[in-house]
Amino acid sequence: MSHQLPAILFLLPLFAAISMPVVCLKHHHWSQSISVATLSAMVLVSILNLHNVIHHGEVRYVFGGWAVSLGIEWVADGLASVILVLMSALCLLGVIFTGPASPKNLGGRIVHFHTLILLLMSSLTGIVFAGDFFNLFVFLEVAAISSYALIGAAGGRALFAAFRYLILGTIGASLFLLGMSYLYAVTGTLNMSDMADKLPLLLSSKALVGGLLFLFIGLGIKMALVPFHSWLPEAYTYAPDSISPILASLVTKVALLVWIRILYWVFNASNIINDIPILLLVEVVGALAAVIGASLALAQRDLKTMFAYGGISHIGIILIGISQGNPTGFVGGVFYLLNDSVMQAGLFFLAGVAFCQYGVRAIDDIGRVGKEAPWLTGSLIIMAFGMIGLPPTGGFFGKWYIILGALEAGNYVSVAAVVLSTLLTLAYFIKLFEGIFHQTSTRLDVQFGEIPLSFKLTLGVTSVAIIILGLFSSPIIQLLLNHALPPTL
Numbered sequence: 001m002s003h004q005l006p007a008i009l010f011l012l013p014l015f016a017a018i019s020m021p022v023v024c025l026k027h028h029h030w031s032q033s034i035s036v037a038t039l040s041a042m043v044l045v046s047i048l049n050l051h052n053v054i055h056h057g058e059v060r061y062v063f064g065g066w067a068v069s070l071g072i073e074w075v076a077d078g079l080a081s082v083i084l085v086l087m088s089a090l091c092l093l094g095v096i097f098t099g100p101a102s103p104k105n106l107g108g109r110i111v112h113f114h115t116l117i118l119l120l121m122s123s124l125t126g127i128v129f130a131g132d133f134f135n136l137f138v139f140l141e142v143a144a145i146s147s148y149a150l151i152g153a154a155g156g157r158a159l160f161a162a163f164r165y166l167i168l169g170t171i172g173a174s175l176f177l178l179g180m181s182y183l184y185a186v187t188g189t190l191n192m193s194d195m196a197d198k199l200p201l202l203l204s205s206k207a208l209v210g211g212l213l214f215l216f217i218g219l220g221i222k223m224a225l226v227p228f229h230s231w232l233p234e235a236y237t238y239a240p241d242s243i244s245p246i247l248a249s250l251v252t253k254v255a256l257l258v259w260i261r262i263l264y265w266v267f268n269a270s271n272i273i274n275d276i277p278i279l280l281l282v283e284v285v286g287a288l289a290a291v292i293g294a295s296l297a298l299a300q301r302d303l304k305t306m307f308a309y310g311g312i313s314h315i316g317i318i319l320i321g322i323s324q325g326n327p328t329g330f331v332g333g334v335f336y337l338l339n340d341s342v343m344q345a346g347l348f349f350l351a352g353v354a355f356c357q358y359g360v361r362a363i364d365d366i367g368r369v370g371k372e373a374p375w376l377t378g379s380l381i382i383m384a385f386g387m388i389g390l391p392p393t394g395g396f397f398g399k400w401y402i403i404l405g406a407l408e409a410g411n412y413v414s415v416a417a418v419v420l421s422t423l424l425t426l427a428y429f430i431k432l433f434e435g436i437f438h439q440t441s442t443r444l445d446v447q448f449g450e451i452p453l454s455f456k457l458t459l460g461v462t463s464v465a466i467i468i469l470g471l472f473s474s475p476i477i478q479l480l481l482n483h484a485l486p487p488t489l
Contacts, residue, residue: 294420
């Protein structure tokens with residue numbers, strides 16, 4: 001049964017999403033309980049799947065028993081399995097947070113809201129495990145459609161943000177499809193393993209180069225990579241506070257994971273680096289994103305917008321790590337991806353609590369609640385330490401390995417970009433804490449009532465997780481070195 005775990009992980013949220021509108025037809029309040037139960041089961045099964053992969057190697061599951069070139073192949077290797085444990089846990093926390101943070105105007109549509117969350121999780125699972133480009137494209141689009149609907153659920157400005165995201169996302173999908181078509185024309189297959197076997201003989205093909213560039217640009221739009229990032233700040237700022245943490249921690253990170261998979265598992269980066277300088281391109285774009293994203297975050301006055309630009313900066317830092325072409329940088333980038341997912345979830349949880357509980361959105365107003373809600377300030381301090389990259393958080397060790405990988409490769413410009421983005425991150429968090437500790441304006445107009453348990457739980461778990469990732473960084477990094485490295489490194 002262990003080889004069927006990837007299929008189970010995909011089908012669990014899918015069946016729950018399909019059945020929820022019927023089961024909850026008369027009892028709308030059941031929807032969150034079903035989501036929590038489904039995602040809790042996913043966390044347990046994903047841990048079991050990771051244990052199986054560590055002890056028995058990667059799992060390849062073919063739906064329907066069709067041959068690989070024709071059938072749908074699921075590939076559960078170390079990297080996919082680690083990512084899925086994190087995804088399941090963060091989505092579970094997001095759904096727990098959803099209760100008191102759901103938009104009040106949803107009404108009876110709360111069932112549709114949870115259906116879309118489970119559909120999003122199912123499609124993200126399909127993306128992580130997909131072993132061929134066709135199904136990868138399909139799941140990318142299902143995830144995108146779910147995201148558009150979830151963002152627009154709040155109405156008002158969120159609808160405009162969702163529409164803008166839809167337009168740019170459609171452009172990204174079209175470019176990805178075009179790149180995929182180029183690769184199929186050259187290789188005659190869409191299966192990633194088959195394509196990887198054929199590509200070394202086709203490195204001189206211009207269609208191959210064009211396909212790779214189209215894939216990169218298409219995924220760059222989906223991961224909000226500079227200069228294709230314009231959709232993300234508005235989408236995450238105006239999205240419901242209940243859905244922003246899920247989107248920020250999962251959607252862009254999964255798009256980044258797809259690029260990592262294509263670059264190292266399909267294109268065999270160690271072979272193409274001399275023929276197609278793609279790693280250099282990724283490194284340069286990553287360095288620009290790291291610095292520009294942090295600079296734009298420094299200029300913001302809205303909490304969610306600041307955190308959104310901070311996430312864009314960290315996408316760049318991760319790209320710097322994976323572009324070094326050595327195990328140290330690659331593992332540093334993947335480890336930082338894990339940490340950033342937790343940090344982004346925690347920051348948007350915090351922004352949601354600040355608004356839902358205290359009505360605070362602007363940085364200038366954060367001082368109204370800072371001293372009266374020390375638990376909120378404490379969580380923010382931990383998350384700031386992680387974002388800046390200070391010990392003992394996981395963010396420190398992620399940046400440390402990325403810098404070591406860049407030094408090993410002799411890429412001192414990348415080191416400078418990581419350091420500069422870190423200083424800029426420090427600057428915008430200093431601005432934020434100045435509002436908390438030095439502002440003396442009207443704090444008394446804030447109503448300090450009882451904090452919902454779900455708010456405390458989500459903030460507490462993410463804060464503790466940031467510390468745990470730092471304290472246990474050594475075994476986690478060793479796990480990544482042993483089970484998540486591409487075969488070419």
